[in-house]
Amino acid sequence: MQAHPPSNRLLASLPDDVLERWSGRLEEIELPLGHVLYEPGTELSHVVFPLTSIVSLLYVMENGASAEIAVVGKDGLLGISLFMGGETTPSRAVVQSPGRAIRLPAADLKKEFERNGAVLHLFLRYTQALITQMAQTAVCNRHHSVRQQLCRWLLLSLDRLVGDDVQMTQELIGNMLGVRRAGVTKEAVFLQGEGAIRYSRGRITVLDRSILESLSCECYAVVKRETDRLLPQTARPAVANPRGTT
Amino acid sequence: MNLTENKLFAKLTPADQASLQKISARTELQARDVVGAPAMRDRHVYFLTSASVALLVRGPDKPGLAVGLVGPEGAVGAHFALGMEPGIFTWQVQTPGTAWCIEGPALERLTQRRPALMLTLSKYMWELAQEVAALAAFAQLNDVKPRLARWILSSYSRSRLKELTLTQLHLAEMLGVRRASITLAAVELKAQGLVEYRRGKLLVLDMPGLEAAAAASIR
Numbered sequence: 431m432q433a434h435p436p437s438n439r440l441l442a443s444l445p446d447d448v449l450e451r452w453s454g455r456l457e458e459i460e461l462p463l464g465h466v467l468y469e470p471g472t473e474l475s476h477v478v479f480p481l482t483s484i485v486s487l488l489y490v491m492e493n494g495a496s497a498e499i500a501v502v503g504k505d506g507l508l509g510i511s512l513f514m515g516g517e518t519t520p521s522r523a524v525v526q527s528p529g530r531a532i533r534l535p536a537a538d539l540k541k542e543f544e545r546n547g548a549v550l551h552l553f554l555r556y557t558q559a560l561i562t563q564m565a566q567t568a569v570c571n572r573h574h575s576v577r578q579q580l581c582r583w584l585l586l587s588l589d590r591l592v593g594d595d596v597q598m599t600q601e602l603i604g605n606m607l608g609v610r611r612a613g614v615t616k617e618a619v620f621l622q623g624e625g626a627i628r629y630s631r632g633r634i635t636v637l638d639r640s641i642l643e644s645l646s647c648e649c650y651a652v653v654k655r656e657t658d659r660l661l662p663q664t665a666r667p668a669v670a671n672p673r674g675t676t
Numbered sequence: 677m678n679l680t681e682n683k684l685f686a687k688l689t690p691a692d693q694a695s696l697q698k699i700s701a702r703t704e705l706q707a708r709d710v711v712g713a714p715a716m717r718d719r720h721v722y723f724l725t726s727a728s729v730a731l732l733v734r735g736p737d738k739p740g741l742a743v744g745l746v747g748p749e750g751a752v753g754a755h756f757a758l759g760m761e762p763g764i765f766t767w768q769v770q771t772p773g774t775a776w777c778i779e780g781p782a783l784e785r786l787t788q789r790r791p792a793l794m795l796t797l798s799k800y801m802w803e804l805a806q807e808v809a810a811l812a813a814f815a816q817l818n819d820v821k822p823r824l825a826r827w828i829l830s831s832y833s834r835s836r837l838k839e840l841t842l843t844q845l846h847l848a849e850m851l852g853v854r855r856a857s858i859t860l861a862a863v864e865l866k867a868q869g870l871v872e873y874r875r876g877k878l879l880v881l882d883m884p885g886l887e888a889a890a891a892a893s894i895r
Contacts, residue, residue, distance in 0.1 A: 487809075488813075489809050489810060489812070489813030491813065491814070491817060492891070493891070495817050496813070497812070497813040497816040497817050499809045499812050499813055500809075510802070511802070514798060514799055514801075514802035515799070515802050515803070515806065520806065520809070520810070521809065546791045546794060546795070550794070550795075550798060551758075551759070553798070554758050554759075554760070554798055554801060555760065557801055557802055557805050558755060558760055558763060558801070560805055561763075561804065561805045561808050562763055562764055564743070564805070564808050564809055564812050565731075565733050565741075565743040565764065565765070565808055565812065566733060566764065567812065568733070568741055568743055568808075568811070568812035568815055568816070569733045569735070569740060569741045569852070571812075571815065571816050572741050572815060572852040573738070573739055573741070573852060608816045608817070648735070652764060656763060656764060659761070660760070
């Protein structure tokens with residue numbers, strides 16, 4: 431019995447006729463760790479819907495410094511600025527947890543977007559979800575402890591992944607949270623001691639997410655609640671036969 | 677002030693402008709008025725003409741943070757026109773002035789019939805998302821002084837006034853810091869000859885200097 435193929439929440443919520451128009455144009459791709467999908471000044475050629483990978487959105491300042499502002503996984507898409515903004519973007523999108531994704535040429539998405547129908551409305555709701563995530567993350571960075579931020583980050587990443595593994599070095603997590611690596615190590619050791627995670631060789635495995643939830647601030651719950659409200663989960667199975675799969 | 681003073685409104689087609697004008701009412705917004713909040717029943721959209729409104733995330737009894745500031749370049753509550761519910765944000769007036777108020781549901785009905793209007797408002801929402809992103813990133817990477825300089829600059833760019841009433845208590849709330857942190861940062865900006873307080877109003881003395889102070893610094 432074949433397990434349900436992984437799906438992207440946004441794609442799964444689009445009407446049948448849209449997906450039919452796109453069949454044959456959707457392509458499944460691998461996203462390797464550290465791959466930069468786009469950065470400031472890049473002209474985007476495709477939109478990407480992650481399936482089992484997580485992508486970090488980093489805002490790049492004029493002096494080159496960057497801060498993580500959101501995580502995108504099977505709940506979202508990359509490349510929305512193609513349609514809602516100019517062709518380029520001030521963000522950098524980096525693959526933080528490797529896996530698979532589906533991509534669609536921008537031209538095909540543009541046609542649907544211009545119909546002012548389901549695709550536009552979906553983009554709007556996703557934009558609102560992204561604004562919520564970025565804003566709540568900013569509050570969390572400002573007011574909450576490293577431990578709470580780490581729990582929030584792990585839980586948000588886990589929701590966007592399939593499985594319980596987050597492949598990530600402590601240094602990278604430190605960069606994402608805007609804290610020094612030593613701070614992350616200390617908290618990772620604590621969480622491991624509590625039985626919440628196992629950390630070894632660059633891989634964090636979540637053993638008991640309820641412990642993370644109990645140690646987290648309200649920021650995780652707020653983002654989750656709003657995302658679920660804006661982008662309801664549908665029971666529909668994955669897009670059938672995107673190119674690149676057997 | 678006319679609706680045409682609002683730059684977002686000015687982007688619309690003449691026909692869309694006329695339709696919007698018909699359902700708008702001019703209003704005066706007072707400092708600290710809350711014009712949108714998670715629990716609020718009213719769903720109003722405000723096209724700002726001289727007021728400016730801060731976008732806040734506010735916890736119950738907890739310090740929050742401002743993640744945006746809207747002035748005559750934009751609108752408050754555009755998400756209502758696009759069929760969305762209130763989110764996590766509180767919209768609070770920073771600088772009093774005029775605005776044009778529209779019932780959310782009425783504007784939503786209008787956008788459903790007018791694709792160009794829908795698209796313009798959608799793109800504005802994305803612009804707002806970019807501003808939130810920029811402010812969030814800046815807050816993560818910078819200390820109070822550059823953040824304060826940046827907020828002061830934003831406040832001036834969103835207003836026509838030469839002198840703004842920005843109390844230290846208000847600024848502390850916007851930046852999500854203790855009031856003492858604002859006091860210390862303001863003292864430094866004043867010592868550098870960049871700003872001055874006169875009769876409770878903050879005056880910018882050196883705009884380019886303040887821009888340099890607001891330039892991102894690597895921590």
